[in-house]
Amino acid sequence: MTLPMPRPVFDANASSGGFGNLPEWDLRDLYPAPESKEFAADMDWLETACADFAAAYEGKLAGLDAAAMLACVLAYEQIDIVAGRLMSFAGLRYYQNTMDSDRAKFIADVQDKITTFTTPLVFFSLGFNRLEDAQLDALIAANADLARYKPVFDRMRAMRPHQLSDELEKFLHDESVVGASAWNKLFDETMAGLMFAVEGEEEELNLEATLNLLTDPVRAKREAAARALATVFDKHIKLFARVHNTLAKEKEIHDRWRKMPSPQHGRHLSNHVEPEVVEALRNAVVAAYPKLSHRYYRLKAKWMGLERLQVWDRNAPLALEAPRVVGWDEATKTVLDAYGAFAPEMAEIAKPFFEKGWIDAGVKPGKAPGAFAHPTVSTVHPYVMLNYLGKPRDVMTLAHELGHGVHQVLAAGQGELLSSTPLTLAETASVFGEMLTFRKLLDQAKTKAERKTLLAGKVEDMINTVVRQIAFYDFECKLHAARAEGELTPDDINALWMSVQAESLGDVFDYMDGYETFWAYIPHFVHSPFYVYAYAFGDGLVNALYAAYADGLPEFEAKYFEMLKAGGSKHHKELLAPFGLDASDPKFWDKGLSMIAGFIDELEAMED
Structure with missing residues (x-):
C-alpha cells in the first residue's frame, strides 16, 4: 500500500495559534491503539490469510472456473483491505510526528511484517497474467460479478510484457524494505530534522516554517529565508545527491530487467494513460510558458516596482491590501x-x-x-x-x-x-x-483590489500546479537519462535543475547563489518518480471540465458525481466522454491553458 504524497505548493508551517480550534485526527476508526487487540488480531489474520491464499491458489489459477476465480479475487481483495488498514494506521501515526522514534519503529516493523506476509501473494498477478486471453474472456463472459473486475485485470495485464520470473518477483518484493523504502525514510527523517537559522528570527525554524517565509509580505524576510534554505541544503547536498543517485540507479536496474522502454513508462502504466497523451500535455505546457509564467511574472515585477525578480519574489503576496488571517x-x-x-x-x-x-x-x-x-x-x-x-x-x-x-x-x-x-x-x-x-x-x-488579489493568487497556484510541475517532470526526465550514463555529482544535478528553472520561469528572474540546490527538498522525486505530471494533467482536465460546467452542459452535476463514483473502474476516455472531452486530443490541453491565460488577460486589463 502506498502512502500519500503532499500537495506541491508552499503549504506552510510555524504556529497554529490564533486560528480557532483546529481539529486533530481520531485514528480509532482504524484501530484503538498500536498495542490494541484489534490491531494484533488483524496482523495475525493477515499472516494466516496470505499463507492460506497461496496454498489454495498458487499454480492453480489456470484450472479455476468463473465462480472459483471470483472467490479467488474476493479473497485477494479482503487481504488488500486488511493490509491497507494496518499500513494506513501506522503511516498516519508516523506522519503526525516523524521525529518520534517509537512511531518510526512502529511503521518500519509493520511494513516489514506486511512485506513478509504478502510475499507469498506475488504469484497471483504473475499467474493471472499467464492466462490466455481467450480463457480469461470466457471466464468474464460467464460471470457478471467477475466481469466487474475487468479494469483491474486490464491494468494487471498491461504489465505482462514487463514481469519477471516468480522467483525474481518475490526477491524484489522482499528486498523493497531495504531498497527504495529505506532511502525514502532516510530522506523523510533528514528533512524533518533540518533546522534553519533565518536572519531576524529568534529561533531556528523547521523546513515548513522556513518555506512559509517565502510568502511573507516583507521582502527582507523572504530573502533571509531563501538564503537560509540554500545554506542548509548545501551542507547536506552530498546526502541528497546520494539518495537521488541510488534511487535512480535502482529504478534503471528494475526497468532494464523489466524491459521498460523508458524511465517514465512504468508511471504511465500505473496511471493508465498513454505516453503520447502525457507527451501532448508536456509539449502544450512548455509551448505555453511565454504566455503563462513568463508573462505573469513580468506583470508581477511591475506590480512590485522591480525591474528584476529574485527567486524569493516568486510567491510573494501582492501588497494590494493588508494580509488577512482566516480563522x-x-x-x-x-x-x-x-x-x-x-x-x-x-x-x-x-x-x-x-x-x-x-x-x-x-x-x-x-x-x-x-x-x-x-x-x-x-x-x-x-x-x-x-x-x-x-x-x-x-x-x-x-x-x-x-x-x-x-x-x-x-x-x-x-x-x-x-x-x-x-x-x-x-x-x-x-x-x-x-x-x-x-x-x-x-x-x-x-473591491477591484480584492478581485485582483484573488485572481493573482489563483494564477500563481495554477502556475505552481501546471508550469512548475511540468518543469519538475522535465527535470526528472533529464536526471534519470543522465544517471543512466553514470554517477551524478551534486553539481551535475544542480545544473539540470537550473536548466528547467530558467526555461519555465522566464527572463525576468535572477537566481541567487544556492538556488541550484532547491531540487533537494522536493519529496515527489524521492517517493514517486514522475508523479508530478499528474498535477498538471488534473489541472488541465478540471479547467476543461469547469468550462463545460460554466457553459451550462446539461446534467453536469449528475455526470460529475458519476465520474467520481467510478473510481478506477473506467479509462479516462470513457470518463470524459459524457462531457464531450477527450484528453488524447492535443487541442484538449489548450482549453485548460487558455483559462489560465484568460485570468492573466484580466489582470493585464486591470492595469491603470
Missing part, C-alpha cells in the same frame, strides 16, 4: 458553502471530515510537511492532513484536499480493487473543489 471556522464555512452551492450532496459528504476527526490541521513539531488526503481503505474513510496557518492560500489547500476526500468517499463504493483512481484522474475532484471555492470568493469580491 478555521471561516475557512470551513467558505469551503462547505462553495461545495454546497454546486451540489448540496457534496457539502454533506464533506461535513464528517470536520465533525468526526478526519482532519489534522494544526502545525506541530515533527509533523510531516505539506498537505494530503489519504483514502485508507474502502471500508473505513479518508483522512486529510493540513498545516493550517490561516492564509487565504491555506483555504484553497483545504478545498483541494477536501475534494480528494469527497472523491475517495464516493469511489469507495467500487470496493478496494476498483476504488483506487489513477494519479492522472485523482487530482480531478481536488482541483475542481478548489476552483469552486475560488469562483465563490471571486464572485463575493467587493
Whole structure:
C-alpha cells in the first residue's frame, strides 16, 4: 500500500495559534491503539490469510472456473483491505510526528511484517497474467460479478510484457524494505530534522516554517529565508545527491530487467494513460510558458516596482491590501458553502471530515510537511492532513484536499480493487473543489483590489500546479537519462535543475547563489518518480471540465458525481466522454491553458 504524497505548493508551517480550534485526527476508526487487540488480531489474520491464499491458489489459477476465480479475487481483495488498514494506521501515526522514534519503529516493523506476509501473494498477478486471453474472456463472459473486475485485470495485464520470473518477483518484493523504502525514510527523517537559522528570527525554524517565509509580505524576510534554505541544503547536498543517485540507479536496474522502454513508462502504466497523451500535455505546457509564467511574472515585477525578480519574489503576496488571517471556522464555512452551492450532496459528504476527526490541521513539531488526503481503505474513510496557518492560500489547500476526500468517499463504493483512481484522474475532484471555492470568493469580491488579489493568487497556484510541475517532470526526465550514463555529482544535478528553472520561469528572474540546490527538498522525486505530471494533467482536465460546467452542459452535476463514483473502474476516455472531452486530443490541453491565460488577460486589463 502506498502512502500519500503532499500537495506541491508552499503549504506552510510555524504556529497554529490564533486560528480557532483546529481539529486533530481520531485514528480509532482504524484501530484503538498500536498495542490494541484489534490491531494484533488483524496482523495475525493477515499472516494466516496470505499463507492460506497461496496454498489454495498458487499454480492453480489456470484450472479455476468463473465462480472459483471470483472467490479467488474476493479473497485477494479482503487481504488488500486488511493490509491497507494496518499500513494506513501506522503511516498516519508516523506522519503526525516523524521525529518520534517509537512511531518510526512502529511503521518500519509493520511494513516489514506486511512485506513478509504478502510475499507469498506475488504469484497471483504473475499467474493471472499467464492466462490466455481467450480463457480469461470466457471466464468474464460467464460471470457478471467477475466481469466487474475487468479494469483491474486490464491494468494487471498491461504489465505482462514487463514481469519477471516468480522467483525474481518475490526477491524484489522482499528486498523493497531495504531498497527504495529505506532511502525514502532516510530522506523523510533528514528533512524533518533540518533546522534553519533565518536572519531576524529568534529561533531556528523547521523546513515548513522556513518555506512559509517565502510568502511573507516583507521582502527582507523572504530573502533571509531563501538564503537560509540554500545554506542548509548545501551542507547536506552530498546526502541528497546520494539518495537521488541510488534511487535512480535502482529504478534503471528494475526497468532494464523489466524491459521498460523508458524511465517514465512504468508511471504511465500505473496511471493508465498513454505516453503520447502525457507527451501532448508536456509539449502544450512548455509551448505555453511565454504566455503563462513568463508573462505573469513580468506583470508581477511591475506590480512590485522591480525591474528584476529574485527567486524569493516568486510567491510573494501582492501588497494590494493588508494580509488577512482566516480563522478555521471561516475557512470551513467558505469551503462547505462553495461545495454546497454546486451540489448540496457534496457539502454533506464533506461535513464528517470536520465533525468526526478526519482532519489534522494544526502545525506541530515533527509533523510531516505539506498537505494530503489519504483514502485508507474502502471500508473505513479518508483522512486529510493540513498545516493550517490561516492564509487565504491555506483555504484553497483545504478545498483541494477536501475534494480528494469527497472523491475517495464516493469511489469507495467500487470496493478496494476498483476504488483506487489513477494519479492522472485523482487530482480531478481536488482541483475542481478548489476552483469552486475560488469562483465563490471571486464572485463575493467587493473591491477591484480584492478581485485582483484573488485572481493573482489563483494564477500563481495554477502556475505552481501546471508550469512548475511540468518543469519538475522535465527535470526528472533529464536526471534519470543522465544517471543512466553514470554517477551524478551534486553539481551535475544542480545544473539540470537550473536548466528547467530558467526555461519555465522566464527572463525576468535572477537566481541567487544556492538556488541550484532547491531540487533537494522536493519529496515527489524521492517517493514517486514522475508523479508530478499528474498535477498538471488534473489541472488541465478540471479547467476543461469547469468550462463545460460554466457553459451550462446539461446534467453536469449528475455526470460529475458519476465520474467520481467510478473510481478506477473506467479509462479516462470513457470518463470524459459524457462531457464531450477527450484528453488524447492535443487541442484538449489548450482549453485548460487558455483559462489560465484568460485570468492573466484580466489582470493585464486591470492595469491603470
